[in-house]
Amino acid sequence: MMKFHASQVYTVMGFWTSLANTTMFTTYAVYQVIAVGLNPVQLMLVGTVLEVTVLLFEGIAGVIADTYSRRLSVLIGTFVLGFGFLLEGSVIWLAQAVPILSAFLWLLLSQVIFGVGHTFISGADAAWVVDEAGEENTGRIFLKAKRAGLLGTLIGIAVSVWLSFLEPNLPYIGGGMLYLLLGIFLLIYMKETQFVSVQQQDEAVSHWANLKATWVSGTRVIRRQPVLLMVLLVTLFSGAASEGYDRLWQAHLITDIGFPQSPPFWIGLIAVVSTLASLLVMRAAERRIDLNNERIVLRGMILLTVLRIAAILALALSQSFAWALAAVLLFEIVRTLTSPVYDTWLNLNVDGRSRATVLSMMSQSDALGQTAGEPCVGWIGQRFSIRASLVAAAVLLVPVLAVYNRVRTKHQR
Missing domain, CATH: 1.20.1250.20 (MFS general substrate transporter like domains)
Structure with missing residues (x-):
């Protein structure tokens, strides 16, 4: 089986996530405003629900990554994002199949899933690659991954416009599938060799005590x-x-x-x-x-x-x-x-x-x-x-x- 260095895996992540995000978000207004029919107030609520979710879950996800596994946190976040975006692209179909909830309410639920998935990746991916590749290589790796992400952006712009012409929701369906494919790639090629979890350091301590200790340690570092x-x-x-x-x-x-x-x-x-x-x-x-x-x-x-x-x-x-x-x-x-x-x-x-x-x-x-x-x-x-x-x-x-x-x-x- 082909082997990838940590920096190569991180570069693939940079390219693939940019491709997926640009595919979805370049023409998001065509879908949300024209197809779903959101008004300005609803558009603001969509953004607010997303940011509040990130605000509530960001710290929790970071603690889990430091306590147990950065790799596990990234994997969870990638698959959750994939399912969240698939849900967002399916809200009109779901509203017709399950009329109890409107398309707008399904869309809000997808933003909660989106926010939770984002928090599991945020911080954990950078922490993982810094551990695996070394701090002395950090700047070069981040620049290379960003450059790969720009290539993904260029491709994603064209893909987004093309899919949007076919059906307004297809960019989100395509983006969700791209995240699921990335999750499978990471499951196979993303290795974690330098990180020692708190649980491994002291197996006698409960899970909640480990989470609390990691959170307190993080706040102390900042103070x-x-x-x-x-x-x-x-x-x-x-x-x-x-x-x-x-x-x-x-x-x-x-x-x-x-x-x-x-x-x-x-x-x-x-x-x-x-x-x-x-x-x-x-x-x-x-x-x-x-x-x-x-x-x-x-x-x-x-x-x-x-x-x-x-x-x-x-x-x-x-x-x-x-x-x-x-x-x-x-x-x-x-x-x-x-x-x-x-x-x-x-x-x-x-x-x-x-x-x-x-x-x-x-x-x-x-x-x-x-x-x-x-x-x-x-x-x-x-x-x-x-x-x-x-x-x-x-x-x-x-x-x-x-x-x-x-x-x-x-x-x-």
């Missing part, structure tokens, strides 16, 4: 390391800012700027161009940036945050389509590069024994920021304008810049 407390602030404000941008940039282009031609054509073209440009940038970063040097990583995070703020402000203040297009492309490229750099910086500051728990707490903070930021930024848009909402999203990133600068100053001292 003892001021840099991790600062990371919590980063994820909180970044989550709030990203939610505002993601919900509003297309609406801003449609209602305030206007497209030269069909909006779906331009939205797809923006996705393709930003992905291709991100591939080039990621390749250059992989060759020239030493992500094992924390000082370089911190400088990179500060620069990338400044560029994200500038891009959102440029979009908010844009008066022409060309200006807005340049701002959107800049933001998407910067966000793509930010992900592996941030993951590297975070893993360099996390203790291996509680890595999955701490990473899950960071994701929990991000979910809290998104849950709190969405209504605030949305209210500003309703009360004033979408431009004002985008400015608010940019302002929410300013504290992130301050946190990075403070950490950099402490390192210099």
Whole structure:
């Protein structure tokens, strides 16, 4: 049987999950708005249910990964996501077969399953590959996986549009099947050799005591390391800012700027161009940036945050389509590069024994920021304008810049 190194498995995961997610989410509005018939309030509820589920389960899943097995946690999450997305793609059929629940209620249930599956993978996949491949290889692996994910994104855009033309729900059916296939691949090729579970360390202790001990250990790690407390602030404000941008940039282009031609054509073209440009940038970063040097990583995070703020402000203040297009492309490229750099910086500051728990707490903070930021930024848009909402999203990133600068100053001292 063919053998895969941990870094290769992680790269396959990066490609396959990006392919599946892009297949589903590129044309999600066609399915949810046109086929299912959701109104704006229902669309907001769908997002809220997802984020609340992540907020509630993120810490629990991280503790399970650190207590028993990161591999087991990833496998559970992958299969749960597959079934959740299959359910989401079948809500109209289910509403007809089981009329007790409407398609909207079935959709909400699928978001709960989606959120639970996400929490089992979040943090556990990164913790697993860092353990198996070594911290010294972390930056290179994350960059390579992200680059593979961009290739999956390019393919997924085309697959999503094609399946959506056939039937609006097929992208979700296809994405769910892709996750199930990934689960089978991981079941065979994902090995765990470096992790020692808490249960193995002390078999006399009960399961609940082990879970509690792991959770307490994770919180102690964060309390003892001021840099991790600062990371919590980063994820909180970044989550709030990203939610505002993601919900509003297309609406801003449609209602305030206007497209030269069909909006779906331009939205797809923006996705393709930003992905291709991100591939080039990621390749250059992989060759020239030493992500094992924390000082370089911190400088990179500060620069990338400044560029994200500038891009959102440029979009908010844009008066022409060309200006807005340049701002959107800049933001998407910067966000793509930010992900592996941030993951590297975070893993360099996390203790291996509680890595999955701490990473899950960071994701929990991000979910809290998104849950709190969405209504605030949305209210500003309703009360004033979408431009004002985008400015608010940019302002929410300013504290992130301050946190990075403070950490950099402490390192210099």
